[in-house]
Amino acid sequence: MxxxxxxxxxxxxxxxxxxxxxxxxxxxxxxxxxxxxxxxxxxxxxxxxxxxxxxxxxxxxxxxxxxxxxxxxxxxxxxxxxxxxxxxxxxxxxxxxxxxxxxxxxxxxxxxxxxxxxTLEMLPMGVALLDDELNIIMLNQQADRTLAEHEMLANHDGHFKINNREQHKLLHHYIERSLEDGSSHALMLSPGNPRSVSLLVCPADLVKDRDDNDPPAVTLFLSNPDFQSLIDEQTLTDLYRLSAAEAELTRDLIHGYDLRSIAQRRQVSELTVRTQLKSIFRKTETARQAELVSLVLSGLAPLRGRESVTAKVADDIGESTGLRYCKGAHGQRLCFAEYGDPQGVAVMFCHSVRGSRLEVPGGDSVLRDMHIRLIIPERPGYGDSEALDERTVDDLAEDMRCLADHLELPQFHLLGYSLGGFLALHCAARLGDRISRLGLVSSLAPPGKEAGKPLKGMMRLAVALADKAPGLAETVLDHMARTILKNPRRHLGSSVDRKLLAEPDHQERYLLALRESCRQGSMGFVQDLQAVARTPLPEPSSLALPVYLWHGEQDGQVPADQAIQLDRWLTNSELTLLPDGGHFFIYSRWPQILANFVAE
Incomplete structure (x- = not known):
């Protein structure tokens, strides 16, 4: 589909x-x-x-x-x-x-x-590309780390330097030889030192295709003095079918610990450790510790896995339940995630057009402290939710009803952010008393003279493209998403938002949700924009429930006038305007918004 x-x-x-x-x-x-x-x-x-x-x-x-x-x-x-x-x-x-x-x-x-x-980042060694004057053309992260941490090496204003005159001259000589005849040369720094580093000079075409217009260059491989620390326990588990405890024991052996010290560190008996070691020998078809260490170090375990997000943000988001699924109104796969207190106040969250089930602006700990159960479904075409052709707001409302039935929620609060607020408002109008209260943050208002000024600028162009030329709109939005991922602050609408997303935690949360939202491309975004163009204005009588609105006066994407006019149009609403708030103020005021929203 x-x-x-x-x-x-x-x-x-x-x-x-x-x-x-x-x-x-x-x-x-x-x-x-x-x-x-x-x-x-x-x-x-x-x-x-x-x-x-x-x-x-x-x-x-x-x-x-x-x-x-x-x-x-x-x-x-x-x-x-x-x-x-x-x-x-x-x-x-x-x-x-x-x-x-x-x-x-x-x-x-x-x-x-x-x-x-x-691929270069996964290698358990440093890789650098140098020209004939030892200027650095390229470094992988391991090489950059080695230059920063090893006392014999330095990155001196983009120039590769060995802090020993004779060895530096020898490296320069080896590079000249490699450029002349394509030969390879090795050099050991600080022999006998446990943290010694070996260098291998090779022709550049071993790693990167080069043509006649490229400057002369060589590839330099740097050994890793902390090589054993790169052993990945999950890879050990996958390769040799080890348990988590057996993989941890194998890694400790490679680090040089003996069985007694391992037992003391893990607070288990030495007999338990020896029993686990026998199981490891059987699974790896080895008979001695030296043979086991040799097998692991010569295999794939030292290759580093790809990290998708920073550990701090990933832990704080706390998606402990992992991916969860139910069937949508048309039988399609609907992906969602839950956060916070499982017994808390149920709040369903409509993510933004560049969000996903991972869009938890203030993290998971706040939700637990406030006893809130946050449920974030991904709309069809986002993240891991199956796409639907020609989906409408009616489809989204019925998907929401299916999810609430699946979770046995007779009633819940509904909170929407940005264009997700527009969709939440329309879903609330269709779901009646299943929704106890509605919250809209930086929300786009339904187009129409009663609920705000007509769309302008970039949003107006995007809506027109999505409505009349969805294929072209998807192509443009795909390009823009990749550009935003490279430099998120550059594409924000106001200085207030640029300053807010300069904070690493906020930026990482935003990018985490954005990456997942683009997993299937941008057609989900396009269909949301089509809903803006094609969905009639709901009747005010269908929105008699309490509605809470929050909007930043410095919002460079959705003018505050949208919220003001929407507040006037609704019959039971409360508007909070933030003079210093941009479009992304939800990241810095998440606890205050939630406290206001769920308060009795």
Whole structure:
């Protein structure tokens, strides 16, 4: 049931539809009655297309340029002249096609480079790329750590340095030899020292493809003085079918501990340790400790696993129940997670468009302290929830009902954040007395004169694209998601939000949820935007329950006016405006919001 992402031809078709049928009107290079020009010229947009193809950080600039020329106006000549729109499209299409081809090539190169980088990070040794003057071109994390921690080595302003004149000269000589004849050379630093490091100089093409235009360079491998600390217990379990206790014992043996000290450290009898060791010998088909250590160190156990999030944030989020599933209204797989106190007040949370079941802005400990049971379902197309074609707000409301029935919740509070607030409001209107109270944080209001001003700017463009050209919208949003992951602060709407997400914990929580939201691509996001464009305004009488609204006056994504007008439209609402709050203030005020929301 998943929707297939569009190919390049599909993107061109959707662009043609946008131009020729008036979903979005690019008023570029058009002379108005006064002799001026509206919007961007064709050459301006073409240049931005090529820049975005080479650098995804330019996508927001391109989209902003399109935004300025995307809104139709009755007094715009090109809006009233379809022939002019088609002529303009014919001028841009060759550039679009070439830019997409370029983007495909760059994307392929980036994927290959990313795969290489991730592989190098898993190696139990340092890898560096140096030029003929020992300038550092590239380092993996292990090499960077070795240079920072080992007394014989240093990264001196981007220059690889051995803190011994003779050995530094010898390394330089080995690099020159390797560049001349492709030979490899080894060098031992501090022989006899338990923390000695070995260096191996090799031709650069052993690790990275190079062409004639690349500067001369070599690959330098650095041994790890703490090699045994990289042994991964889970890998030992997978390779040799060891229990957790047996894997821990194997690692302790590799670290050099004897059986007696291991028993003392683990507070068990030495007989227990010897019994576990016999089991390890049997499973690994070894007979002596030396043979066991040799087997492990020559195998895959020293390869480091990929870490997805920081341990501190992952522990604090505390998704102890792991992935949980139930069937949605159409029989599809619905993924959700629970946090906090299992016996606490039940609150169902509608995550944002860049969120997922991992979007817990203030962590799990707050929920336990406040006796709140937070339930976060992932909407179809997000995270691990199965996608639905042409899903609507009615589908989301019925999925929510199915989840509540699955959890045996006769009634619950409903809290929504950002565009998740828009969806929560519509679901509350459909679920009646199953919802005891509704909370909306930084929420988008339903479009319509009664509930706020019409959508503007980037959101207006995104909604128009999702409604009329979902394939193109998905492509654009995929690109933007990858760009945000690289530099989240750069793409926030206000200085208040940039400052807030500069804090490591807040930023990691945001990126954790964002990465998971993009697992299946951006079609879930597109379908949420389609709901904004296509869902009629609910009747105020269907929302007579208590509604609590929180909104930041410095919100650069959803203006505070949306919350003010929504508060006026609702019949039983309470609005809290935060003068210093941006769009992401939920990360810093999570406890206060929850306390206000669940208070009797």
């Amino acid at each position: 998943r929707l297939r992402p569009p190919d390049r031809f599909g993107s061109l078709v959707t662009l043609r539809l946008l131009f020729c049928h008036g979903a979005v009107d690019f008023n570029v290079g058009v002379t108005t009655g006064g002799g001026g020009m509206t919007g961007f010229s064709t050459s301006d947009l073409a240049l931005l297309l090529y820049q975005a193809a080479q650098d995804k950080n330019r996508w927001p600039v391109l989209v902003a340029a399109l935004q300025e020329t995307a809104n139709p106006f009755d007094d715009d000549a090109i809006y009233r002249n379809p022939a002019a729109r088609r002529e303009l499209l014919d001028q841009l299409l060759p550039h679009i096609s070439q830019a997409l081809d370029m983007a495909d090539r760059f994307e392929s190169q980036a994927v290959s480079q990313n795969l290489l980088d991730r």
